[in-house]
Amino acid sequence: MIAKTILTVDDSSSFRQMLAFSLKAVGYRVVEAIDGEDGLEKAKSHTFDLVLTDQNMPRMDGLTLIRSLRALENYRKVPILMLTTEAGDDMKMKGRAAGANGWLVKPFDPQRLNEVVKKVIG
């Protein structure tokens, strides 16, 4: 069975490192992007099974990335989760309106993260 591939988008390299470590430990493949613009470029050349994105990033933030992805035909149904320090209801509503399927607040617990990811993509 081919492993599912997750695109992780975050401008913090140390954070991406922990995210990749946690996801690869349970068998997912991970492709990293350094910000929203990089994430969008990578998404245009490959349809990932899941996108995990931060909100506050240079060049393109998470909400803008989500809206841009949802405008792509092959990303209408791909699950997208926000993984961000922001926990306010206002931001969550904006995320949901933009097209996010879920919201995780940093820092993440790897076990909990993997439970959520498994629930979303198996």
Add this chain to the structure above:
Amino acid sequence: MKNGLALQLERLLSGVSDHGVRHLAEVEADLAQTGALLGDAIEKLGASFLAIHAAARAQQEMVALLAADNAIAPEIIAKLQAMSGEMNQHVGIAVTNLQFHDLTSQLIGRVLQRVAGLQQVLAAFGSGTLAVPPESGDDQIAALINGINRKVAVRSKRLDSVLWKTVRQNRMESGEAELF
């Protein structure tokens, strides 16, 4: 000869500006150094964490091979499995805590932006920038002070509007997860 009050006002404003800008430059330098140290530390911590984990995994695989060969007594295998479980728990906790750099660098970045904004506000009435007309009477001085108050208020509000607080956590405990 300048009205005494006008001269004093000019000296006060340029003094506040010059001292403020100088001290803020030091704050900026210290914060940048703090950021650099934290960046260096997380890079090394991250690398060591992955190396330790890889070594522990390799050790566990060796133990599994020995167990498969019946080379280890069952009670020892049970103890090793319990230790492995404990180690996995600590790995999870370490992963959560190694995310500190992401949160702290966001906070430091915000402080640096605020410092830069304050430097701009103070520089607006620095030495040679704001000249108080020599024959200014009390009314003109009052008008000048009001003008400065308004400018400071506008710049302060502008600074607040771009410094959205993105990190409110005080502890490195895992955050909530919600599926819509």
